[in-house]
Amino acid sequence: MRHTPAMESALLAIMNSHAGPVGARAATRHLREHGFDISESTVSRLLTDLDERALTRSLGKKGRVLTEEGRRVAANQRLDSHRASSFADALSLRDVHDLVDHLACRRGIEREAARAAALRARPEEVAHLRAMVEASGSARLQERVAFHKTIGQASHNKQVQAISTTLFDERLDPLERLLIMIGIRQDALVRWDQEHRDIVASISDRDADGAERFMVVHLDGMIRETEQFANSGNAHLIHTLLAEIDLA
Ligand SMILES: [Zn+2]
Incomplete structure (x- = not known):
């Protein structure tokens, strides 16, 4: 199963709202709570992908945290989605x-x-x-x-x-x-x-x-x-x- 941009955005948002590191298992649980039908192996691949793009960083067994760039991307996505929904509401x-x-x-x-x-x-x-x-x-x-x-x-x-x-x-x-x-x-x-x-x-x-x-x-x-x-x-x-x- 391939991950989608929507899953990626949701995962960045979840990690951004977490104080500490997030492991693949916890991330999978959170994504499922957000309505994504996703397997833990897909989430692991997504996290590896985010590591390669320097948006997340592994802390070994504890899980992963967002890098500074990852936080910036997550914050921008949140602003973009607020803007989109306020325009949709106005229109x-x-x-x-x-x-x-x-x-x-x-x-x-x-x-x-x-x-x-x-x-x-x-x-x-x-x-x-x-x-x-x-x-x-x-x-x-x-x-x-x-x-x-x-x-x-x-x-x-x-x-x-x-x-x-x-x-x-x-x-x-x-x-x-x-x-x-x-x-x-x-x-x-x-x-x-x-x-x-x-x-x-x-x-x-x-x-x-x-x-x-x-x-x-x-x-x-x-x-x-x-x-x-x-x-x-x-x-x-x-x-x-x-x-x-x-x-x-
Ligand atoms: Zn006219």
Whole structure:
């Protein structure tokens, strides 16, 4: 049986929380308590592997301890998993209030994304954005889902790109489709499409102020339409559709 990265992370975490050395038998017991179906020989191989990578050190019969590097890796893994779970929690939207908060957060990030894209987008990215907003038929729907993600990447601001990658993770594509459904029901889609074209025209003209302004207008409109749609007796529909979006 091969060990997995998840087993390795769990073992590092277990060793990090132990004051003294941990033997293969105790490590196996702890891993099983954490739900891993693992044999003691697999744990021994994993520990040898960690020794070779200088993450653990053998103290003979007493067992093993983490090296300084091992503690550093374990601490980083813990921070990474906290960050991942806090993002997952933030992106798990439950009601209209969460959805409006999400759009308001996007407005803050995306106005900077649009500004930076106007200043930094490569010519081929500008051409791609132009082609996107001119798309018709089924490509049009694709464009509506991918447009905001594309602007985020074209910002060439590492901070904006990192947040944008998280906000527009593929698992959130259904959210973008939910917004499109609201746009259709509120008769706002034609206006939103025009706003996409206005944003791209400003980026094309290297007009950072214009790109930012149109992005804010666009997100303001989406927030307004979402609230109006919810207030006209459709909040339950939004809640049902949000519940179907699975971030796990
Ligand atoms: Zn849009």
